[in-house]
Amino acid sequence: MKPELGEIDQAHGGAAVCGIVVDDVTVTYRNGTTALRDVSFAIPTGTITALVGINGSGKSTLFKAIMGFLRAGKGSISILGRSVRQALKETLVAYVPQAEEVDWNFPVLVEDVVMMGRYGHMNMLRIPRRRDHEAVAAALDRVNMTEFAKRQIGELSGGQKKRVFLARALAQDAQVILLDEPFTGVDVKTEEAIIKLLKGLRDEGRVMLVSTHNLGSVPQFCDRTVLLKHTVLASGPTSEVFTEENLQRTFGGVLRHFVLPGERGPGGQPGESVTVISDDERPFVVYGEDGSEAPPKPKKKPAPKRRTRSGSK
Numbered sequence: 001m002k003p004e005l006g007e008i009d010q011a012h013g014g015a016a017v018c019g020i021v022v023d024d025v026t027v028t029y030r031n032g033t034t035a036l037r038d039v040s041f042a043i044p045t046g047t048i049t050a051l052v053g054i055n056g057s058g059k060s061t062l063f064k065a066i067m068g069f070l071r072a073g074k075g076s077i078s079i080l081g082r083s084v085r086q087a088l089k090e091t092l093v094a095y096v097p098q099a100e101e102v103d104w105n106f107p108v109l110v111e112d113v114v115m116m117g118r119y120g121h122m123n124m125l126r127i128p129r130r131r132d133h134e135a136v137a138a139a140l141d142r143v144n145m146t147e148f149a150k151r152q153i154g155e156l157s158g159g160q161k162k163r164v165f166l167a168r169a170l171a172q173d174a175q176v177i178l179l180d181e182p183f184t185g186v187d188v189k190t191e192e193a194i195i196k197l198l199k200g201l202r203d204e205g206r207v208m209l210v211s212t213h214n215l216g217s218v219p220q221f222c223d224r225t226v227l228l229k230h231t232v233l234a235s236g237p238t239s240e241v242f243t244e245e246n247l248q249r250t251f252g253g254v255l256r257h258f259v260l261p262g263e264r265g266p267g268g269q270p271g272e273s274v275t276v277i278s279d280d281e282r283p284f285v286v287y288g289e290d291g292s293e294a295p296p297k298p299k300k301k302p303a304p305k306r307r308t309r310s311g312s313k
């Protein structure tokens with residue numbers, strides 16, 4: 001399957017603005033596990049894309065391939081029109097890790113973690129200059145963590161740690177940001193703050209690929225969605241891809257799926273029913289009679305087929 005470049009061209013008035021293009025990529029680990037097979041999708045700049053799939057579907061493997069930690073046995077990846085290697089050299093890509101991937105006992109201050117984002121901008125001796133300190137201060141300010149600059153990173157809450165790693169990506173001035181489960185273990189307020197920040201970064205023309213099990217938040221802030229199950233089941237605008245049918249194909253029996261019948265109206269006519277689809281975190285909620293089609297919600301973009309709203313945690 002070829003990436004939908006035509007679609008991207010249309011979305012950008014004819015300009016081929018490609019953030020990430022993954023073309024027919026297969027990745028096999030040394031033990032013979034093929035984690036990704038013939039994976040193809042394309043993401044324009046200035047967008048937030050959700051990467052959705054069950055545990056073990058290959059999301060982390062895809063991130064590692066985009067970051068150049070894993071070589072694709074077949075296919076190619078291009079980042080802002082460059083090879084992965086060139087993009088890394090230009091420090092264009094940043095990664096915001098899952099909490100479990102980090103050794104929180106390592107004694108390092110918050111400001112030092114953020115300064116790591118500047119390494120690619122420094123010379124071999126890595127002596128920060130004024131502009132590096134300024135970039136760190138600005139990044140901490142943007143994620144609202146200035147007052148924690150001198151704290152040990154291990155002494156922060158889960159949501160605060162996430163914001164520090166986002167600040168590291170900002171200090172790096174990364175144009176492509178990969179976020180691995182940014183909402184796991186964070187409260188609703190922090191989640192909203194992170195979403196607001198990501199939207200701001202999108203408006204600056206950056207590219208964000210966000211792996212998440214937080215299905216309810218996907219239609220809320222992700223323009224595009226890639227559904228992954230070792231290969232791409234569907235990709236494109238969230239309004240087209242994020243359908244109940246596609247989610248069932250992606251998650252199979254793993255999804256929790258409830259249909260709540262609507263209350264009867266005054267004349268006994270059927271009321272609006274609610275379909276709740278949940279992986280393990282915030283559910284995706286579909287409103288409509290018998291869980292079916294609901295009136296389209298008027299929006300600037302083409303009207304989505306379903307009216308959706310994220311549920312609470």
Ligand SMILES: Nc1ncnc2c1ncn2[C@@H]1O[C@H](COP(=O)(O)OP(=O)(O)OP(=O)(O)O)[C@@H](O)[C@H]1O
Nearest residue numbers: 029031033035053054055056057058059060061062
């Ligand atoms: N280092 C490795 N060596 C061999 N197989 C691996 C390795 N890392 C991952 N795999 C396998 O590759 C497949 C994809 O794993 P991956 O970690 O990419 O999934 P994931 O979608 O990120 O999962 P999760 O949602 O649990 O983080 C799984 O079958 C996994 O067991």
